[in-house]
Amino acid sequence: MAAGGRRRPVGRTGRRPGNPATRERILTEARRAFAESGYTGASLRHIAARAEVDPALIHHYFGTKEQLFLTIVQVPINPAEVIARIADGPIDSIGTRLVGTMMDVWESEAGPAMVATVRRVLADPSDTRTLQEFVAGQIIRRVIAAVRPRPEESPVRAALVTAQILGLVVGRYVLEIAPLATVRRAELVASVGATVQRYLTGPLPEVGS
């Protein structure tokens, strides 16, 4: 098992559950819309029309589109708070904060739900598009924006950070591959943090075009 034990929940939101039947209808239509149109393509207005409710009711029950999506994938985290934790602080230690915060999230009470979500999404290719679009578009992009890279370098930096963080969390928390699952957290935060710092703010190697 992962070192470090469970940590406090990261930005769990406390919305009212609402009328169970209406809530279920909204979730069903939202799942369908995200599967059909992807994260960006799905609109709350459209989901509301198909569930035959007022869009304001979706906001009331679930909050933003992002929060609705996270409810569907059963991941009780608040990305805005996670990103704030990473971005707030000196830019030259953002790599370590990114790795430490990601590990906090996976070791929090949201962890088991995230493991289940990753397993489900990986098993079903039709679910992949929505989650990858969400992770890439809503999370990594905001972290990259915080370090203000040269615009032409953004895709490579995003790709590198994604590869490093994805491997860390999938290997340690989903697959639990030894010794990745068992080495001390501090070793990983230090080494992977330094790598992510390089990927975010260090010079990129010159490669021929």
Next chain:
Amino acid sequence: MAAGGRRRPVGRTGRRPGNPATRERILTEARRAFAESGYTGASLRHIAARAEVDPALIHHYFGTKEQLFLTIVQVPINPAEVIARIADGPIDSIGTRLVGTMMDVWESEAGPAMVATVRRVLADPSDTRTLQEFVAGQIIRRVIAAVRPRPEESPVRAALVTAQILGLVVGRYVLEIAPLATVRRAELVASVGATVQRYLTGPLPEVGS
């Protein structure tokens, strides 16, 4: 889709298929044995007894235990050849060779089968143990051994390399997360290669105990 297109197969073996019914019986018992006992625990002798064949017949049809396992997970690669490609050459460029060879394997004709295997294994937790044991024990360990680290540093170096390579291949070839799936291969080989080199042979950060 991934950049770079399909490459030549990496060490495909050309064994005879053998009698179809006997072959199927061996594969069925082997699947069962790997699932029950893990990669290390399963023995060819035991599989042969359960399939009611001579162990020599398993060797004749499938080769070594490793080759039998790779047939079951439907991954047509030859790990010994892959590891030789990585280990042969100057130690100070082993990081780049590791990343380049891994990308060759995933971009070879074995790629689609490997994607399917990763999806299946991730979806079914009971399959995870065998594959993780195989990847960690048979592949990463041999690459780590090639750089002769201080023994007490081996687990951390193995964990770091696993995290980096796993994220690269799962993100680029299985999830196809943009922009990781679309940036140029050369950019990834250069930057991730430098990271893997550091993880294998560079100094590790001091962390408090």
